Amino acid sequence: MNHIRYIGYSAVHTENFIFDVPGGHDCWLLLLTHTPALFFVDGTLREYPAKCAVLFAPRQKIYYRACGSTYENDWIRFDSTETYVSTLPVQGRPFLLPDPEYCHSLFQLLTWEHTMPGLNSERTVDQLLRVLFTKLLEACSLKSSFPHYHSLLLMRKEIYNHPQGDWTVPRMAEQLHLSSGYLQVLYKKIFGTSCMEDVIDGRIRMAEDQLLYTDKPVSEVAEQCGYSNLEHFCRQFKKTAGLSPTAFRKQADASEQTFLYHDIQLAPPAQ
Known part of the structure; x- marks a missing residue:
C-alpha cells in the first residue's frame, strides 16, 4: 500500500536554500535532483552532482542545501508498506541515475495522478511507483559508471x-x-x-x-x-x-x- 502525502516536480530554489530536519519525517521522502547539491552523508557534508536520486526513510536525518545559484528537484513524501520501497539498498545517500529523464517523466505522471485523481488513480499511482522503484533499483545496483x-x-x-x-x-x-x-x-x-x-x-x-x-x-x-x-x-x-x-x-x-x-x-x- 502506498499513500502520497505531497509530490511535485521541477521545484526551483535560490542559492540560500537549506532543508534541515534532524529527526527526519514520519514518512518516506524521495528526491530527484536536477542541479548539484550538498547532502549530509556519514557525518560529512558532501557535494553530489545533478541527476541523482536519494531516498530518506522515516525518522532518518535529512539535510541538504543548494551549492550553486539555484537548486532544483522533484520530490515526493509518501507512506508505504511495500517491500520494494523499504528494501532499496541505498537509503540516505544520493546515487546517480543513468536515465534521469525517464524518472522525471514518472514524477510528472505521479504528480498529475495525485493532484487530478480519476477512477483508477490509486491503481495507476501504485503501478507508476513500482516502475519508478524498479528504475531506482537498477540505478543503485550498477557496479560501475561509464564516462559519457x-x-x-x-x-x-x-x-x-x-x-x-x-x-x-x-x-x-x-x-x-x-x-x-x-x-x-x-x-x-x-x-x-x-x-x-x-x-x-x-x-x-x-x-x-x-x-x-x-x-x-x-x-x-x-x-x-x-x-x-x-x-x-x-x-x-x-x-x-x-x-x-x-x-x-x-x-x-x-x-x-x-x-x-x-x-x-x-x-x-x-x-
Whole structure:
C-alpha cells in the first residue's frame, strides 16, 4: 500500500536554500535532483552532482542545501508498506541515475495522478511507483559508471526514435565532442552493439512496418527510412530480415490471405 502525502516536480530554489530536519519525517521522502547539491552523508557534508536520486526513510536525518545559484528537484513524501520501497539498498545517500529523464517523466505522471485523481488513480499511482522503484533499483545496483553514459543514452534514444536521420559515426562523434574511435569503443562497451548497428536495426524495423502496413513502393520506403541508394537498402534489409523487401511484403500478404481464408472457412454455413 502506498499513500502520497505531497509530490511535485521541477521545484526551483535560490542559492540560500537549506532543508534541515534532524529527526527526519514520519514518512518516506524521495528526491530527484536536477542541479548539484550538498547532502549530509556519514557525518560529512558532501557535494553530489545533478541527476541523482536519494531516498530518506522515516525518522532518518535529512539535510541538504543548494551549492550553486539555484537548486532544483522533484520530490515526493509518501507512506508505504511495500517491500520494494523499504528494501532499496541505498537509503540516505544520493546515487546517480543513468536515465534521469525517464524518472522525471514518472514524477510528472505521479504528480498529475495525485493532484487530478480519476477512477483508477490509486491503481495507476501504485503501478507508476513500482516502475519508478524498479528504475531506482537498477540505478543503485550498477557496479560501475561509464564516462559519457548519459549523453550516449540520450543519443541512442534519438536513434531509436528517428533512425531515418543522417546518422554517421563522424556526425555522432562531433555531437558528443568525442573522437570517432572512442565513441565506437564506448558505445559497444556500454550497449553491447555498435552505434551504426543500432541505426541499421532501427531503419529496418521502420521499413518492415512500412512494408506491412502501407502500399508505398519499395523505393519510397527506402527513402523514408534514410536510404538514398535503393540497392544498398535492399542488401541491408535482406541481411537483417532474411528476405528482400518485395519478398517480405509478399510473404506478409500471403499470410494475411491465409488467415482470412481460415476465418471464412470457420464461419457457420448459411441456413
